[in-house]
Amino acid sequence: MTESSLNKIQNLSGSLSQRVYQSLREAILSMQYPPGTVIRKGAICEQLGVSRSPVAEALARLSAEGLVDVIPQSATKVSCFSMDEIREASFLRQALEIAAVEKVTLERSDEQLAALTRNVRMQALLVEDKDFVGFYQADEEFHTLLMNFTGFNGVSQVLESVSLHLVRARMLVLPEEGRPGEAVKEHQAILAAIKNQDVDAAREAMKYHIGQLIPRILPLEESHAEYFKI
Amino acid sequence: MTESSLNKIQNLSGSLSQRVYQSLREAILSMQYPPGTVIRKGAICEQLGVSRSPVAEALARLSAEGLVDVIPQSATKVSCFSMDEIREASFLRQALEIAAVEKVTLERSDEQLAALTRNVRMQALLVEDKDFVGFYQADEEFHTLLMNFTGFNGVSQVLESVSLHLVRARMLVLPEEGRPGEAVKEHQAILAAIKNQDVDAAREAMKYHIGQLIPRILPLEESHAEYFKI
DNA sequence: AACCGTCAACTAACATGTTAGTATTAAGGA
DNA sequence: TCCTTAATACTAACATGTTAGTTGACGGTT
Structure with missing residues (x-):
């Protein structure tokens, strides 16, 4: 009631x-x-x-x-979505995450590397167990860890504030067969680059990873037209 | 009164x-x-x-x-300044400006390139005439043009909102002998990279350019201690 | 003289009354 | 039937009254 x-x-x-x-x-x-x-x-x-x-x-x-x-x-x-806003949010998120991963790759401590490694290992286990809710949380944590390891306390909040529309739209994206497994692999690629202190590889891996979201959001404009701006 | x-x-x-x-x-x-x-x-x-x-x-x-x-x-x-916040703002600004200049370098139109070229030429003339107020405005315009040429209308505002502390601190930085001339050269380097569609050069030129601000702000912590957090 | 408790003045935070602009609907005319 | 128009109901925006928490100063005590 x-x-x-x-x-x-x-x-x-x-x-x-x-x-x-x-x-x-x-x-x-x-x-x-x-x-x-x-x-x-x-x-x-x-x-x-x-x-x-x-x-x-x-x-x-x-x-x-x-x-x-x-x-x-x-x-x-x-407020309704507009694909322009979502694309912009993705652009901003990519910019910030790339800058963060570059900085972390260069300056990481062993403890930080260990924490990231632990997190990614956990992701693999969760996907194996088909615990997708748990994986979602671990995924979020991976990115938050990265932000915090830059040494700047606020970047995590800034990232959140610029990708608000992205967060909402993501709620509508149906869990796709095999996607979590791919995401883990992408995280592993990022982690490997951080481990090897390979800035270029880290940047490209992160760029690719963030880029994967937009194509999965695009279909929403037809399937959920009522949520989009005229 | x-x-x-x-x-x-x-x-x-x-x-x-x-x-x-x-x-x-x-x-x-x-x-x-x-x-x-x-x-x-x-x-x-x-x-x-x-x-x-x-x-x-x-x-x-x-x-x-x-x-x-x-x-x-x-x-x-x-609110008072803290050097951490300022460093963070600089980091965020660098992230966004680099992402913008990369995108513009790849996708620029001839009209956009012409507008940027015109702006930078104007900068050189203003510095030659020692019109530093005019130069300051042209400088701002250069960065705004770049943001807008990404095709995303909001990035310019986001950039402003994340670099608020930077804007305030910059007001305190005394005009340094020769600095405007250097800034023009840095802008020219960025422009050249955009013209040549050289993404790596554009990224490095922008990174260097934004990086020049922090060392000039650092001395403020002593010279204007009253404006900084305890 | 140094410390503690009380009290008064000030401010943000909250509640509520008032105003003015917008949208919807119904009535009247073409 | 359709368009115009006027009246009404509803909402954000603004003004103002009220509450409660903090600060600082004063006076009394040790």
Whole structure:
């Protein structure tokens, strides 16, 4: 009955605005609020039991991030995809991941190499066991490790903020037969290049790996046309 | 008498929040509000003649961008520099500019090449005339052109948002004897690589060019210690 | 003189009342 | 039947009242 798809804000920390923001963001990124969904401030206030101020601030931040479109004096809805935005997000992600992997390849410590090696080995095992949820998490962790090993704490968040649309679109991509196995191989290639301190190989391996996502997203424009901008 | 260093919001467009945001952002980036400055909502309201709502929303956005630090229930001040943040911003800028110049090198049209060539020629003339303000603008334009020639409309804004701290710190760097001349040469090297469709040369030229900024910012940590985090 | 607790003043954060612009719908005319 | 138009309902945007947490200063104690 209660179709409240929002996470309870009691479980989150920070100011009310912060918690409302996190709750809405999570709902949008997980596609519980699919593109085009109209967001009613009143409904959010009621569901979360807060007043309009924190909701307004949360929506302002989401608007600045491009996750919602505000139509002045009228309505605010979850932003739709456009293939241009997705291509751009992929371009930005590629730029950042390449820069990161280059830096890590040159400056890596033995501990860092060991951590990456452990992670990739785990990926292979998970795929072997057909634990695709686990693999998805390990995949994410691989990229996060790489970002953090640059020594810059913020790059991981910047990457997230520029690839928001990519994250959402990825939710729609059906698990393809054999793809996880390929992804592991690509990760192994990246890892090997890092191990050998071969910057050129690392760059090319990462470029190829990130490039694999776009062709799998392209078909969505027809299969899920309702989520795309006119 | 009126030491209101804020631009009048009447000259700006958009909602009140939007105008307040632009006004504050401009004041912070131009160092009219130097790092550490305490921002009083009441004062802003009075100066701009608006209520606290739009000011609160504007500050929330600036906080999300990292331009102001909000101390809960206490105060909000213009964020100070940290050398780590600046290094990170430089890393991110390098990543994006390299990706852009690589793409442009491969895909450029003759018109685009002509526009870049015109710009660089203009730079040389401006430096010859010792018009350093004009050169600064042409320099910015060169990089903006490059971003836009990728075909992705947003990269220019993303670049700006990740290099906010860099922009502020750059305001403090004194014009160094001979530096503009060197910058022009670096731009010429980048342009030559684009003309020759030499991706590797373009990447290295851009990497070198962006790398030149950090060493000139480093001395600020002592000469302007008051602007840096403890 | 140095330390601690209390209190007052200030600020961000939140709640709520008000305004103004937009969209939809229904009625009226062609 | 279709288009125009006016009225209504709804929403974002703005203003303002209220709450609660922090800071700093003062006074009293050791």
